[in-house]
Amino acid sequence: MTTCAQRLLELLETHSIDTVFGIPGVHTIELYRGLADSPLRHVTPRHEQGAGFMADGYARASGKPAACLIISGPGMTNIATAMAQALADSVPMLVISSVNRRDTLGRGQGRLHELPDQQRTLAGVSVFSHTLHAGEALDEIVARAFAVFKSARPGPVHIEIPLDVMTQPVADTPIKRAAVYPPAAAAAGLDAAAAWLAGAERPLVLLGGGCVDAAADARALVERLDAPTMTTINARGVLGEHHPLDLGACASLPAGRRVAAKADVILALGSELGETDYDLVFDDGFALTGRLIRVDIDAQQLARNQAADLALLADAGEVMRGLLERLPVAAARDAAAQVSATRTALALREADDVAPYAELLDTLRDALPEASIVGDSTGPVYAGNFIVEMPAPRRWFNAATGYGTLGYGLPAALGATLAVPERPVIALVGDGGLMFTLGELATARDAGVPLAVVVWNNDGYGEIRRYMDRHAVARLGVDLPAPDLATLAEAFGCHAARVDDPEALGQALAASQAATAPTLIEVDAEAWVRHR
Known part of the structure; x- marks a missing residue:
């Protein structure tokens, strides 16, 4: 047998977490028992908001999530801003916090670090927030977090462990780690998307942050389509430097919007089509009049901001590879000349x-x-x-x-x-x-x-x-x-x-x-x- 807190360290290692950001407190001491002797690297920020931002930067730079160990109450409200930033930009982050004993939760007794409902407070800045009521459920909840990180739209996951659960004995059984794959698009949807793109006269590709791990496929696809391509801020570098088809993040500017408005088929990959990428002038002026194909790993996102004509719930990289198989011949639309003229007009x-x-x-x-x-x-x-x-x-x-x-x-x-x-x-x-x-x-x-x-x-x-x-x-x-x-x-x-x-x-x-x-x-x- 081992304690729930000690089991947590084993789970983090098994799921390939190598760095933990946290400020020790009286409510997280048990989480630190054994941490000094583990392979996990611990970094102590000077504020919990800093811990969250560090975990965010760690994940964006490497593609791997880090963990944060945070005290209940003020520690969690401090990190909430960083979690909200990560949630908005789909950045994975595992936030483990303490919370008061189970028998005291929700009773308003004025205990140290007490919030009326900490789990609900953090739910709004998390993909999900869970209170662990029994130590034997820890493996399952941590596995859920990593299933989100690997197969859904990522973001912060918050797991709070009551003080009395941290010390609960749990069975020291082998940890099972599933091989998790993201969803792939239905063949019929790929067939339809490929047909629309092949028949387009003025296609446009929109690459969002969901494409960062499929850069080679993105370059191959836009070149196969010979289509002007807008890359969002979070997709910067997906097409490399000075790519002749890359318009960059110009969707808020008149010359960029003219390209978008004239496109007869638009392929949006891994982008929420949100205000801070497409409407920085805040006038709702990014208009798409052509048929819109949306690809996203989040089903709800397929219906937000811009109405799709064809929606594919899938990993962007999987879709790009499927389209490349269905579009074996490169198109010749002289898109590079159009991109060059648009860049000149933008005069950024x-x-x-x-x-x-x-x-x-x-x-x-x-x-x-x-x-x-x-x-x-x-x-x-x-x-x-x-x-x-x-x-x-x-x-x-x-x-x-x-x-x-x-x-x-x-x-x-x-x-x-x-x-x-x-x-x-x-x-x-x-x-x-x-x-x-x-x-x-x-x-x-x-x-x-x-x-x-x-x-x-x-x-x-x-x-x-x-x-x-x-x-x-x-x-x-x-x-x-x-x-x-x-x-x-x-x-x-x-x-x-x-x-x-x-x-x-x-x-x-x-x-x-x-x-x-x-x-x-x-x-x-x-x-x-x-x-x-």
Whole structure:
């Protein structure tokens, strides 16, 4: 026999979890019994929100979920924001929490960390949230979580374990781990989709984040179709750099919308067709008049945002391979010329919201061309969502999509560094967002990683300032002079540099990779813009 808490560690190892983010507390002590002697790596953030963002970045960079061990009550409300971001962007994350004894739940006795109903509170930011009422059910519930991660639209799963259940004895039986496969589309649906695409005069492909693990199939399919292709922010890099059929994330812009409106058959793969990818101007102006084929691993998503004419419940990669089998001859539609003309019409690098940041983004790529860039909600990231190209997926992601939280960039970048240590990582953040999770500099220092934290310092919330100005609202609460960031970084035991031109930024980025602690690189926004 073993305890439920000890069994949990065995289950995590069996299901290939190798990293756990958590802050120990009196309600999670039993979860830590034996953790120091296990193969699991434990990382201690400075806030539970940081733990969630780290797990998010870990999963996005590697494709593998991490686990979080979180105390009941305030620990769970702290991590809820990170879970909501992960849920919005379909990022797998296993959140294990404590909760008070079963006999006290729902009684309102004012016990330590008590919530009226913790499970229901977290259900809204989870794929599912479960209270474990008996230790012998633990194997089943953990298996359910991994079935979701591997065969459904992923997201956070929350399992709370009452204090008295943690110490329950459970049988130390062999752990059964199923081979789980995602759903495949019905042959009739694939036949119909292939026929529509073969007969199309002006097809359009929309690639979403559900395609990141099928990049080779995506490239082969769009080339076979010879179709213009829009790739969402979460699909950045699926077609590689400078692909002649890739329009990028231009669905919110007039030239991109004209392409979409003229398409007679649209194939949407692994995309929710949501506002933060297709309607960043918030006018509901992304119109599809052609026949829409939707492919998604979530049945409900097939009916949201845009009505489909043909809906396939399936893994995007499986569908792409099925279509390639049914479309053996490459079409010749001269789509590359159309894409080139649309890119010229878009003139993205000259746009008012992009031009100030283009040279900054170029410098990041030139200095560390293999790096993953993990962003917060900040001006350079918004611009990069339009113009940055990546050689492969899972190298450009940020919190500007979906839930759109601040404070994501630094901890998520640390998670990405821990997940793929052989690849450089740049955290691209603003001074406003950095202050949300500044304490995670200490966590990154503890990890001893050469993380480059590039801070666009414009003394406050620059994007909201511009929004207020544009809508004739008097500025209030947005002019917030930053502290001395270099001194703060050094106080944390990190390296620091101040730069205001591309040459200095490139040098600081190169130097950061030889360090054994993070380097905070502060970009003086006003001086940088003057340099242009």
